[in-house]
Structure formats: C-alpha cells, structure tokens
Amino acid sequence: MLRLEDLTLFVRAAALGSFSVAAREAGFAPAQVSAAIKRLETQLNIRLFARSTRSLRLTPEGETWLPYATQMLETLQAGLQKIQAPEDEVRGTLQIAVPSDLGRNLLLSVFQDFRRRHPALRLRILFSDNLTDVFKDPVDVAFRYGVIDDASFISLPVAAENRRVLVASPEWISRNGAPKTPEDLQQKNALTYLLRGRLYDRWTLSRDGQRHEVQVNSSIMSDDAEVIHRLALAGEGIANKSWLDVCEDVTEGRLRLILPEYQGDWVPLNMICPHRKQLSTGVRLLYDAVREKCAPLIQKYPD
Structure with a gap:
C-alpha cells in the first residue's frame, strides 16, 4: 500500500x-x-x-x-x-500579503466582502511592495505581479493578461501636452518607482513588434506604488502603472492613457503560496473572489 x-x-x-x-x-x-x-x-x-x-x-x-x-x-x-461540513469550511486566520496600490485601492473591498461572507474567518492583511518570502514571512498567500517561474511554490494565475500603461491626469495633459512618441517622454516629468534601492526609470513600450526603451526623468520618486498613483491623480506627472491599478480611474476619467497605441510590459498577477497543503477552502474561495473582481477590468484593457 x-x-x-x-x-x-x-x-x-x-x-x-x-x-x-x-x-x-x-x-x-x-x-x-x-x-x-x-x-x-x-x-x-x-x-x-x-x-x-x-x-x-x-x-x-x-x-x-x-x-x-x-x-x-x-x-x-x-x-x-x-x-467537509459547510460550517467548518472557512474559519481561523488567513494571512495575506498584497502590493500596496493594488491592495488598498482595488482588493481591500474584496477582502472586506469576503470577511463579511465568512464571519468565522479573521484576515491579517500586509500591504507592501517588497517581495514577500512565502516560506519565511508570516503569510499564507501572497498576491504578486510578474512572471512566476519558480517551481518551489504554488502559483495560480489571477490576471494573466495584465500589462503596464502610461497615465496622467487631464489637468497635467492640459498644462503640459501629451507625448506623441516614446521619445517625447524624455521631455516630460515622469513619476518613478524605487524598489529595494533600484530606481525604475527605463520604461519599455512596444508597437507592431518594435520595442522602445526610454530613459525618463523625474522630479518625484517613491518606493510606494500607491504614492505614485496618488501623485498621478494630483497632476504631478506621467506614471507607468499596472492596468489593474488604474483601470477604474481611466474608466471614470480621473486619469487618461498616454500613448495608448503602444503596449507596456506584461505584468501578470498571480496568487502564490508555499505548497499545495496551503490551498485550503478559504484560500481557494479568496482566489475565486479576487479573480472575479479582476476579470472584467482586464476585459477593459485597450487593444
């Protein structure tokens, strides 16, 4: 046996x-x-x-x-x-790590609704742009942007088609004018992001199979993706953001797409956990809830 x-x-x-x-x-x-x-x-x-x-x-x-x-x-x-009996399906404490902007502005409402539907469950939510180590850090699951090619943990796709887009507020565009080409970005103020001491100031755009890499200039930098989002809304410059982070702002007119005919980097969203034993009923239901939230937003991505 x-x-x-x-x-x-x-x-x-x-x-x-x-x-x-x-x-x-x-x-x-x-x-x-x-x-x-x-x-x-x-x-x-x-x-x-x-x-x-x-x-x-x-x-x-x-x-x-x-x-x-x-x-x-x-x-x-x-x-x-x-x-398993239904009343025993979702209880205990579920520890979640999520990127700052995505978590606060898109997924927090999902987590709140999920907790209300499962009152025996407690949520511990960690908002951070630092890369969570699901083996060492006190988390059950982590939502993470980027291509996952590490076989040492379980990775489930949430929004596989997510990409970066360039956005700015209507007020900023009115004052400064919208760039017409990727090269024009060098003459505009960019809102750049810092992660573990590295400044992400080289932006990549693609069109008709041709790749453009642009060195941008910025007067404001931050290591918090939500801060970059807020600065873009406040009219401080152009941001290079995940479509999921800014989709609702674009739809409602608070932000506008810059160079929409170009495609930004591919940044799929995944849910990861240390091993398959971690895929409890609660984790699977949360995964379904987050996918349900993200799916219609991905469909709005500009072709």
Missing part, C-alpha cells in the same frame, strides 16, 4: 529538485525524505530519481509516473473538501 506522505514528498521533491529543500518545507529531516522515496521505489519496482552528490533529476520512469502521483493527491484533496 502506497503511503500518502511518501507520495506527497515525491511530488514536492520533483518540483523542488532537492530532497533537503522538500524536507525543510515539510519539517522533516532529509533522511526521512530519502527513506520515503526508497519505499516508493521498492513498492513500484522502479527508480524514480537519478541521484548524485551534486544533482537530483527524475528518471524517465519517474517523469512518466509524476503526473499520476500528482493527480492522486489532487483527487484526494478534492474529496476531502467535498466531505
């Missing part, structure tokens, strides 16, 4: 490429993970991993069996969720 724990450790070791990292994630000693894999190999009568002192990789048999092992775990999790 295959052990559930052994299956879980096999799937995580394959994703992480390391017995020791899988052991640390599960709170086990590395020898326990090694023993679990050996038990599976004995029961299946195959070698799952090719191991050396420097590397760990799946054998062809291991690669063939991995999707079946993953499916078994997912089926079991789905079954457990089906038999």
Whole structure:
C-alpha cells in the first residue's frame, strides 16, 4: 500500500529538485525524505530519481509516473473538501500579503466582502511592495505581479493578461501636452518607482513588434506604488502603472492613457503560496473572489 506522505514528498521533491529543500518545507529531516522515496521505489519496482552528490533529476520512469502521483493527491484533496461540513469550511486566520496600490485601492473591498461572507474567518492583511518570502514571512498567500517561474511554490494565475500603461491626469495633459512618441517622454516629468534601492526609470513600450526603451526623468520618486498613483491623480506627472491599478480611474476619467497605441510590459498577477497543503477552502474561495473582481477590468484593457 502506497503511503500518502511518501507520495506527497515525491511530488514536492520533483518540483523542488532537492530532497533537503522538500524536507525543510515539510519539517522533516532529509533522511526521512530519502527513506520515503526508497519505499516508493521498492513498492513500484522502479527508480524514480537519478541521484548524485551534486544533482537530483527524475528518471524517465519517474517523469512518466509524476503526473499520476500528482493527480492522486489532487483527487484526494478534492474529496476531502467535498466531505467537509459547510460550517467548518472557512474559519481561523488567513494571512495575506498584497502590493500596496493594488491592495488598498482595488482588493481591500474584496477582502472586506469576503470577511463579511465568512464571519468565522479573521484576515491579517500586509500591504507592501517588497517581495514577500512565502516560506519565511508570516503569510499564507501572497498576491504578486510578474512572471512566476519558480517551481518551489504554488502559483495560480489571477490576471494573466495584465500589462503596464502610461497615465496622467487631464489637468497635467492640459498644462503640459501629451507625448506623441516614446521619445517625447524624455521631455516630460515622469513619476518613478524605487524598489529595494533600484530606481525604475527605463520604461519599455512596444508597437507592431518594435520595442522602445526610454530613459525618463523625474522630479518625484517613491518606493510606494500607491504614492505614485496618488501623485498621478494630483497632476504631478506621467506614471507607468499596472492596468489593474488604474483601470477604474481611466474608466471614470480621473486619469487618461498616454500613448495608448503602444503596449507596456506584461505584468501578470498571480496568487502564490508555499505548497499545495496551503490551498485550503478559504484560500481557494479568496482566489475565486479576487479573480472575479479582476476579470472584467482586464476585459477593459485597450487593444
């Protein structure tokens, strides 16, 4: 009989490429993970991993069996969720990390409504533009912009088609005039963003397959994305923002698109968590609620 724990450790070791990292994630000693894999190999009568002192990789048999092992775990999790009593589905404390602008101006209302629908649940919300380490920081899930290519944690797409756009207030455009070309941006005041000491003052735009990278100049910089948003609304300059952050302002006329015929960088929004065990009923319902909020906004993205 295959052990559930052994299956879980096999799937995580394959994703992480390391017995020791899988052991640390599960709170086990590395020898326990090694023993679990050996038990599976004995029961299946195959070698799952090719191991050396420097590397760990799946054998062809291991690669063939991995999707079946993953499916078994997912089926079991789905079954457990089906038999849970509704009153026990969402309770306890859910710790969420979210970017400052997105969290305060778009998702806070989602979190409030979610909490009202699940009164037994407590939310602990951390607003920060710093990159959250879901293994070390006290969070259950984090919403994060950008392409996720790290297999060490679970990543679920929220708004895969989200992009950056250039925006400014109608008042600013009236005073300064709208740029006609990407190069014109160099002559306009940009609102630039700082992250971990790095200034993001090179903006990228694309049109008809041609890429333009522009070095912009700014009189105001901030390490808080919400501050950049507020400064744009106040008529201080041009901001290079996620469409999700400014969609409602553009729709209601508080901000206008600059160079709308050009496309900004692709910045998909994802929900990440340390491992599949973290995908509780509450987390899955929150994920659905955030996706439901973001979907119609993405549809408004200017083509």
